[in-house]
Amino acid sequence: MPDQSHLDQRYFVDSKIYNCPFCNRRHVAYSIVKHVEFDWTDEKRCRVFFVKCHSCYKESMHLTFRELDMVASNTAYQRWHFNLASDVDEGATLDDAMFYSVPTSFFVLDVRVPRVLRDLLTEAEGCLKSNFLTGASACARKIVYELAQVENATGDSYEDRIKSLKSVHPEVEPTYFDTLLTIQQLTSTKVHENSYDGWEARHLRIILAALSEVLHELYVLPAVRDDRRKAVLALQKELGGEKAITGADDGDCNEQDGQ
Numbered sequence: 001m002p003d004q005s006h007l008d009q010r011y012f013v014d015s016k017i018y019n020c021p022f023c024n025r026r027h028v029a030y031s032i033v034k035h036v037e038f039d040w041t042d043e044k045r046c047r048v049f050f051v052k053c054h055s056c057y058k059e060s061m062h063l064t065f066r067e068l069d070m071v072a073s074n075t076a077y078q079r080w081h082f083n084l085a086s087d088v089d090e091g092a093t094l095d096d097a098m099f100y101s102v103p104t105s106f107f108v109l110d111v112r113v114p115r116v117l118r119d120l121l122t123e124a125e126g127c128l129k130s131n132f133l134t135g136a137s138a139c140a141r142k143i144v145y146e147l148a149q150v151e152n153a154t155g156d157s158y159e160d161r162i163k164s165l166k167s168v169h170p171e172v173e174p175t176y177f178d179t180l181l182t183i184q185q186l187t188s189t190k191v192h193e194n195s196y197d198g199w200e201a202r203h204l205r206i207i208l209a210a211l212s213e214v215l216h217e218l219y220v221l222p223a224v225r226d227d228r229r230k231a232v233l234a235l236q237k238e239l240g241g242e243k244a245i246t247g248a249d250d251g252d253c254n255e256q257d258g259q
């Protein structure tokens with residue numbers, strides 16, 4: 001079966017399924033509950049779509065300059081769906097069409113990630129959506145700096161502090177910290193030299209995705225593993241208790257048989 005994990009990195013999977021930014025459920029049904037148009041400029045119209053998740057019922061907002069067709073749903077609950085040609089990649093078409101979305105991230109960062117890091121990544125993604133590459137680059141660099149502060153990393157330079165993080169977190173794949181160092185170097189160069197030759201939004205999108213992955217690895221996965229460990233221990237305790245009771249019953253029966 002072909003690998004389709006790239007669909008998890010999108011806001012929209014197709015005209016009826018998306019990755020909800022609120023409940024963090026992937027491939028969940030959605031529908032368009034409201035849509036409006038307004039004049040962006042004298043000659044340009046902007047269309048706004050309010051999309052509701054069928055799992056958590058929260059709504060996200062998406063802006064586009066493109067004319068996207070819709071089709072009415074059969075039920076009042078679902079309202080409308082996008083109507084796109086069947087021979088196109090619907091998810092890619094919709095993601096490319098929306099120049100701004102709220103939440104700006106297709107996944108709201110887990111609350112276990114420190115607030116200062118979540119806010120900076122959200123700001124970076126907002127800058128990227130508006131094509132403010134300098135702002136997005138500066139936020140990305142600031143995330144690396146703040147991460148070192150939050151983790152009390154030691155060292156006189158960014159590189160030293162990132163190496164310190166690598167030693168403090170041996171359980172984390174070392175290449176993640178190498179990625180942090182690369183991100184810091186790239187974004188620092190772009191901010192200070194203000195040179196964007198060959199530097200496009202897609203490059204920053206990759207950088208922000210890498211940062212999101214690093215933060216997930218540092219703060220979310222350990223908590224998830226701990227929750228699973230506690231669940232296994234609780235199950236083990238529960239099963240052990242039942243076994244002890246069963247063993248006692250068996251012993252009582254044997255004594256009675258012996259009498």
